[in-house]
Amino acid sequence: MTTARLTVTARDKASGSSDVIAASFTVLPMPAVGSNHGSWSAASSAAGPLAAFRAYNPPSTGVPSSWPGKDAAPVPAGVTLPVISFWPPDVSGVQDIAGMIAGKYDAQLSAYAKLIPAGALVSCALEGEAGVNPWTAAQIKALHAHLYPIFKAGSPHCLYGQIVTCYTASKGSAHYPLGQWIAPGMDFYGLDGYQGSGGASAASVFGAAASAITAVQPGAVLAVTETNSPVQADRPAWFAAAWQWAIAERCLCFCAYFDGAGSGTSYEWVPGDTATISALAGISAAAA
Amino acid sequence: MTAPSATAPVITSVTLDQPTGYTAGSKVTMTVAYVPGTSGRSFTVAGTSTDSSSGTQAPFGGSFTVFEPDATTWTITDPARTWSQVSDSGAVAVFTATA
Numbered sequence: 239m240t241t242a243r244l245t246v247t248a249r250d251k252a253s254g255s256s257d258v259i260a261a262s263f264t265v266l267p268m269p270a271v272g273s274n275h276g277s278w279s280a281a282s283s284a285a286g287p288l289a290a291f292r293a294y295n296p297p298s299t300g301v302p303s304s305w306p307g308k309d310a311a312p313v314p315a316g317v318t319l320p321v322i323s324f325w326p327p328d329v330s331g332v333q334d335i336a337g338m339i340a341g342k343y344d345a346q347l348s349a350y351a352k353l354i355p356a357g358a359l360v361s362c363a364l365e366g367e368a369g370v371n372p373w374t375a376a377q378i379k380a381l382h383a384h385l386y387p388i389f390k391a392g393s394p395h396c397l398y399g400q401i402v403t404c405y406t407a408s409k410g411s412a413h414y415p416l417g418q419w420i421a422p423g424m425d426f427y428g429l430d431g432y433q434g435s436g437g438a439s440a441a442s443v444f445g446a447a448a449s450a451i452t453a454v455q456p457g458a459v460l461a462v463t464e465t466n467s468p469v470q471a472d473r474p475a476w477f478a479a480a481w482q483w484a485i486a487e488r489c490l491c492f493c494a495y496f497d498g499a500g501s502g503t504s505y506e507w508v509p510g511d512t513a514t515i516s517a518l519a520g521i522s523a524a525a526a
Numbered sequence: 527m528t529a530p531s532a533t534a535p536v537i538t539s540v541t542l543d544q545p546t547g548y549t550a551g552s553k554v555t556m557t558v559a560y561v562p563g564t565s566g567r568s569f570t571v572a573g574t575s576t577d578s579s580s581g582t583q584a585p586f587g588g589s590f591t592v593f594e595p596d597a598t599t600w601t602i603t604d605p606a607r608t609w610s611q612v613s614d615s616g617a618v619a620v621f622t623a624t625a
Contacts, residue, residue, distance in 0.1 A: 239547070242625070244604035246556075248535040250563030251597040255534035263554060264547030265625050485549050524551065 240265045268525040269462065269484045269492040270319040271518075277496035277507040278314060284509070285518035289525070290319040292463060292493040294364070300327030301346040305353035319357065319491050321428070321463055323364040323401060324350075326381070335363070335373055339380045344388060351392025359461065359490065360389060364401040365430060367419035369412035375419045382421035397490070401428030401463050404447040408434075416450035426490055427451045428463035432505075433476045440465075440479035448487060460487050464495035468504035474517035481521045492525070494518060535563040535598050548625035556609070558619045562595040 242263050249256040272290025273281040282288040293310030295302050306313055306322040313320045326333040327343065337343065354360055362385055365371075366378045382400050389398040400421050407416040420427070431443045444462065451458045462484045467476040477494065484492045496507035508514070543555040572587035600619060602609035612620040 242604065242606055244602055244609075246537060246540055246558055247601040247603070248537050248558070248560050248619075249599045249601065250532065250535050251599055252565045253532040253534070253563060253596070255532065255563055257535050257537045257560070259537045259540055261540045261542070261556065263542045263544070263625070266547045266549050268550055488549070 239267055266488055269481075269489040271522045271525045272317070272319065272321070272491055272493040274464065274493065274495045275310060276498050277494075280499065280507050280509065281494065281496065281518065282314070284515045286522055287316055288522060289317060290321060290491040290493050291317040292321045292491075292495070293323075295322070295324035297325040297328040297333050299324060301343050302350050303346070305350070305355070306358075319359065320355075321359040321461070321491060321493060322354075323361045325363055333363075335366075335377055335381055338362075339377065339384050341384070347385060347388045348392050351389040351396070354389070354393040354396040356393065356395035357397070358393075359397045359399060359426060359428070359463075361399050361401045361428060364428070364463075365403040365406075366400075367406050367413055367416065368403050369406070375413075378419050379421040382424060386421075386424065397425035397459075399424040399426035399428055399459075399461070401430065402447060402451075404429055404431035404443050405434075407446040407450050416447055417453050420451050420454040422455045424455065424458075426459045426461050427455070428461045430464035430495070431462065431480065432465060433467035433469065433472060435468075440476060441483050444480065444483050444487070459490060460484075461490040462492045464493060466495050466505045470508060470511060470514070473511070473514040477514070477517045477521060481524075492521065532566065532596070533564045533593070535596075536561045550625055552625045554623045554625050555612075556621045556623070558600075558621070559617065560598065560619065562598050562616060564593040565596050566591040566593045 247258045270290040272288045275293040295307035295309045326335040326338045467473045497503040497505045499507045537560045539559045541557045570589040576583045607623045609621045609623045
């Protein structure tokens, strides 16, 4: 964020006498544009350079013992905004969220927090509120409430937040409404939002989730932590619309998500998709 | 007669259309309210009054000043961007720039 300063001078044409007044306004930073770990290199080479890096530590890692965590490493050179997540440790096939809330992993969490650079975004249990997870809203809120002060104590200038899927803000979700899952007081709220089959707009997908979040946490700082369209032909328009929403909402980042090239999934990175690459390149350039 | 003194313009307010800030590349609209400077023009009047019965005459006279608003020129000093003047009504001037 920068402050633009200017002076306005009104001069009388006849006498030359004048009055001067100072003014200023704030120029807000653009969202940092990025992609997920698996496709970051390809996306950054084709449409970057990308400034944000979304990476994941799996449940088997538990609390990482290094930054950003062995499965999320390395943070590519030139990245200014790492967005890193991890999970409650996997104990006998069950993620030990209860143990994490109870303080069983506080020492590891504190040690990990001390490794986090200023400005980095970090979160636990991404999309933890989603219907595929077995947890309760009380557990999710308690998890974030417990972890937040640990991370702020270890790295006061990192940003600890909660990442949700926008789908929970739709009535089709078994865990709707999203608001019941939102932990207040986080530094940021990450939104994983995808074009659905119903033709919903980017503004409505992200907007519904944002409304649910800001109802709990007015003035919440938002971030687009994953986005894509399963319809390849729609991707350029989807990314463009989502980007405009992210700008308007002053999001911290705008991270596309792609599965690896050749994966055959609905979200795979397609090296020859010049329309999508061009759209992302334009977004990246606008943010630079 | 001493020339009436001119007044300088006075800027009364500067308002930007997005008080919470601008994203880089977006349009900034600035509205400046002001009172224009004035210049005075002096006039004298003289006449004779005549008593209709006696025919006695006496002179009378005086002077007055008319102040009129002057045109105003504008300078926006901003090291980071160029401002364009959109309008000037004589009381409100509007400018735009790119954040």
